[in-house]
Amino acid sequence: MRIGCHLSVAKGFAAAVKVAPTLGANAFQYFTKNPRGFRNAKPLDRLDADRGRALMQELDIIAIGHTPYLINLATPDDGLYQTSIQALVQDLAIAEARGTYGVVVHCGKPKDEPRAWGIERMQHALRTVLEESHSPGVLILVENTAGQGSEIGSTFDELMAIVDPFSPEEVGICFDTQHAFAAGILTADNPGAFEGFSNPDFMGRLKAIHLNDSKVPFGAHKDRHELIGRGYLGGAGIAAIVNDPRLRTIPFYLETPVEQERQYAEEIAAVKALLA
Ligand SMILES: [Zn+2]
Ligand SMILES: [Zn+2]
Numbered sequence: 022m023r024i025g026c027h028l029s030v031a032k033g034f035a036a037a038v039k040v041a042p043t044l045g046a047n048a049f050q051y052f053t054k055n056p057r058g059f060r061n062a063k064p065l066d067r068l069d070a071d072r073g074r075a076l077m078q079e080l081d082i083i084a085i086g087h088t089p090y091l092i093n094l095a096t097p098d099d100g101l102y103q104t105s106i107q108a109l110v111q112d113l114a115i116a117e118a119r120g121t122y123g124v125v126v127h128c129g130k131p132k133d134e135p136r137a138w139g140i141e142r143m144q145h146a147l148r149t150v151l152e153e154s155h156s157p158g159v160l161i162l163v164e165n166t167a168g169q170g171s172e173i174g175s176t177f178d179e180l181m182a183i184v185d186p187f188s189p190e191e192v193g194i195c196f197d198t199q200h201a202f203a204a205g206i207l208t209a210d211n212p213g214a215f216e217g218f219s220n221p222d223f224m225g226r227l228k229a230i231h232l233n234d235s236k237v238p239f240g241a242h243k244d245r246h247e248l249i250g251r252g253y254l255g256g257a258g259i260a261a262i263v264n265d266p267r268l269r270t271i272p273f274y275l276e277t278p279v280e281q282e283r284q285y286a287e288e289i290a291a292v293k294a295l296l297a
Contacts, residue, residue, distance in 0.1 A: 022263075022269070022273070022293075022296070023047055023048045023083065023271075023272035023273065024045075024046060024047065024048060024232075024272070024273045024274075024275075024289055024292060024293070025041060025044075025046030025047060025048035025049040025050070025082075025084075025272070025273070025274055025275070025289070026044065026046055026049060026050070026274060026275040026276070026277075026285040026288065026289065027049070027050045027051070027052075027087070027274065027275070027276045028040055028041065028046075028049045028050070028051055028282065028285075029051070029282060030051045030052065033066065033069045033073075034051065034066070034069050034070055034072075034073035034119050035069050035072040035073035035076055037049065037051055037073070038073045038076040038077050038080065038082055038084070039076065040282070041080070041082050042080055042082070043286070044282075044283070044285045044286040044289055045286055045289040045290060045293070046082075046285070046289055047080075047081060047082055047083070048082065048083045048084065048085075048272045048273070048274060049082065049084050049274070050084065050085050050086070050087050050125070050229075050274045050276070051084065051085075051086055051087070051121075052086070052087055052089065053086040053087065053088055053089070053111075053112040053115050053116065053124065054088075054089050054108070054112070054115075055089060057089065057090065057091065065114075065115050065118055067118065070115075070118040070119045070120075071118075073119055073120070074118075074119055074120035077120060077121075078120075083121070083122060083272060084119070084121040084122075085116070085121055085122060085123040085124065085125060085162065085195075085229055085272075085274070086112055086115060086116040086119075086121055086123070086124040086125065087124070087125045088108065088109060088112050088124060088125065088126045088127075089108065090127070091105075092105040092108055092109060092126060092127070093105055093129045093130055094106070094109070094126065094128075094129040094142070094143045094146035094147065095128070095129025095130060095131045095139035095140070095142045095143040095146070095173055096129060096130065096131070096132070096142075097131060097132055097133070097134050097142075102142075102146065105129075105146065106146050106149050106150055106153075109124070109126060109146075109150045109154075109161070110150050110153050110154045112124045113150070113154045113156035113159045113161070114154070114155070114156050116156065116159045117156040117158055117159045121159070122158075122159065122160060122228070123159060123160040123161070123162040123193060123195070123228055123229060124159060124160070124161060124162060125162045125164050125195045125229065126161060126162070126163060126164065127164050127166055127172075127174075128143065128163060128164065128165065128166045128172060128173045128174025128175075128179075128180070128183060129142065129143050129146075129172075129173060129174075130170060130171045130172050130173070131171055131173065132171050133171070134171075136171075136173050136179065139171070139173040140173055140179065140182050140183055143173065143174075143183055144183060144186055147161060147163075147183075147187060147192060148186075148187075151187070151191055151192075160190075160191065160192065160193045160228060161191065161192045161193070162192075162193045162194060162195040162228055162229055163180070163183055163184055163192060163193070163194055163195065164194075164195040164196075164197055164200070164231070165180050165194070165195075165196055165197055165200050165201055165204065165206075166200055166204065166244070167199070167200040167203040167204050167241075167242055167243055167244040168203070168204045168205075168242045169242055169243055169244050175200070175204040175206070175242070176204065176206060177206055177215075177216045177217055177220075177223070180194065180217075181220075181222065181223065184226060189222075189225050189226045192226070193226045193227065193228040193229075194217075194223065194226040194227050194228065194229075195228065195229040195230070195231060196217065196227055196229070196230050196231070197230075197231035197233060197276075198212070198230065198231065198232055198233055198234075198235075198254060198259075198262060199231070199233035199234065199235045199244070199245070199246050199247070199252075199254070200231075200244060201215065202235045202239055202253065202254050202258075203235055203237055203239075203240070203241050203242055203243055203244065203245070204240070204242065205239060205240035205242075208239065208258075209239065209253060209254050209255055209257070209258035210257075210258070211261070212254075212258055212261045212262050212265075213261055213262075213265050213267075218265065218267050218268070219267075224267065227271055228271070228272075229271070229272055229274060230262075230268065230271050230272070230273050230274065231274055231275075231276050232249075232259065232262065232263070232273040232274065232275050232292065233246040233247070233254075233275065233276050233277055234246065234247040234248060234249050234250060234251055234252030234253070234254045234255070234258075234259060234277065235247055235252040235253045235254045236252055236253075237253065238253050239253060246276055246277055246278055247277065247278065248277045248278065248279070248288065249275070249277055249288050249291045249292055250291060250295075256295060259292065259295055260295040260297075263292060263295055263296060264295070264296060264297045273292070275288050275289065275292070
């Protein structure tokens with residue numbers, strides 16, 4: 022099983038790779054840039070990236086990047102739209118230099134524009150990114166949302182509509198269990214009934230699962246993660262997900278609200294304890 026968590030790269034990428042196994046992780050996620058902003062991004066440290074890439078091979082660890090939250094690929098604001106596109110192009114290059122297989126980006130928010138407009142806007146953004154980027158080895162991983170505010174991509178149909186025009190070798194899916202639960206498309210008592218898990222197109226694109234419990238009830242449409250087993254998805258819900266044979270080869274990444282990074286050792290152990 023591939024399991025890990027979100028790790029800080031404040032001390033460098035190679036340092037994060039070294040931390041992973043000490044927490045029981047053989048996979049991890051990192052922010053490509055400061056999560057709350059994309060200006061003043063530090064230039065990529067090539068030596069650190071090379072070192073981290075070599076270490077990942079040596080220790081058998083895989084990783085993905087996560088774009089900053091300010092990226093909005095469906096925004097009506099042209100300035101933010103262009104900045105978001107350029108930021109994702111840059112993040113793909115960072116991910117490639119580090120030998121990491123994907124970059125997660127949330128579905129966008131079209132504000133007062135219709136959802137169908139938002140879907141087309143996001144597709145146009147993805148098309149532009151793919152044309153401008155030279156990182157063919159790295160997947161764009163589109164993440165489902167909780168459906169907070171005007172967020173698109175909270176339903177199965179919307180998520181699939183967004184990725185549909187693209188090849189699965191270019192655009193994959195990162196499925197967040199908390200977002201899906203809050204969006205009302207994944208239940209706690211029978212998560213295996215989620216439509217995507219029996220859909221070949223969805224499964225062909227599913228390259229990462231954000232395994233999070235939920236601080237808010239089913240259908241609350243809020244993005245609020247909780248520690249494993251402490252939320253509304255609960256231990257039984259999480260157990261059903263990690264033991265689903267259809268998900269055996271998909272890497273799980275925890276983004277649960279730990280006080281400090283070390284606590285992920287307990288979170289990962291809690292998930293492993295749920296394995297049948
Ligand atoms: Zn997530
Ligand atoms: Zn979230």
